Amino acid sequence: MNNKNQALSRLKRVLLQDKVHSYEGFLRVIKGDIYTLMSCYMTVKEPIDIDFDVDEEGDCNFCIRVRASNLKSPKTMI
C-alpha cells in the first residue's frame, strides 16, 4: 500500500473513531454483545474477531469471525 492509501485508511479510521468516540471501546462492547448472543446457540471457542470499514456511501462493512463448537440444535434450546 502506498503512502497515500495508508493515509486514506488512517483518515477513515480516525473519522470513524471520532464518531463512535472510542474505536477500541466500541469494538469491545459489540464483541461482548455478540459473544452473549452467540453463546445461546453454541460454545464460542476463541476471542471474537471483529473489524469494520466505511465504504464510499458511508456505510459500515462489518467483518466478524467466530470459532465455535457444540452447536445447539433448536430442539435442545426449547
Next chain:
Amino acid sequence: MARKIVLTSGKGGVGKTSISASLGISLANRNNRCLIIDADVGLNNLDVVMGVENQLVYDMADVISGKCTISNALIQDKYNAGLYILPSSHAFNDVQVSAAEFRSLIYRLEDSFDFILIDCPAGIDVGFHRAVSGADEAIVVTTPHISAIRDGDKVLSMLASYGLNSISVIVNRVRGDLVLQGNMMSAEDIAKVLRYPLIGVVPEDDNLTIYSQLGRIGLNAHQSRIAVDLIADNILSGKTRLYDPTLRYKGLIGKLKMWLEKSI
C-alpha cells in the same frame, strides 16, 4: 439579494482568509458586487491580506454599536470598484458581538451586494456560530492533512444542523507532485471520505504567501489564482470544474520539473 457564503474550517491556518480574499476578487472581477466580512472578531487579518489595513477607521463592532454608519465602515478595494471589505475589530471583545446582531447587520447589507463572503474564525465555539448564522451557504476549507480533514469533518456535521442551502468543500494546499507520487491524498479522495461535494482544489502556491504578505493577493496570475477563478465560476454556474494540481507535473517537462524541485 446577496448570496451569503461562510468559509469555515474548524482548524486554524488552513487558508480561509486567503481563499475568502482571492474568491472575493474573482467574483468581483466577474462583475459581481462582493463584500467580504472578516468575522474573526479580535484576530482580524483580512485587512492585511487585502492590503487595506491603513484605511481601517471603523469596523463591524462600531457599526453594531451605532458608532458609525455601515458605509463609514466599508472599505472599497483599491483595484476593484465592486469589491468591499468589512473589517472586524482588533480590540473588540469577542462575545460582545452576538449572532443575532451579526445576522441583522448582514440583513442590512444583503440588498447592496451580489455576494457576501464571511471569513469565519477557527474553532467551533461562539465565533463559529456567529459567522455561520449569518450565512445561507457554507464552504469548508481543509488541507490534505489528517488533522485538518478531521476538524473539517466535525464542522461538516455541525453545519448539517444549520439548515443551509448548500455545503461544499475546498481542499487547499494540494501538492500535485506528491499526489502523483502516491504520497498525498488527492482532493477527490478527501471529498469522498467527507461525503460532501468538492467545489474547489487550490494548489500549494508560494506566490499566495508572498503576495498576501505584501497585501497584493489579487494582482498576480499565479496557480492559486487560476484555481480560485475556477471556484468563482463554479459558484456562479453551479457546475464543477476543478483545478488539477498534478497537471504541471505530467508529461516529460512535468517530470523534469518534479525531479528538479526534488533535487533542489
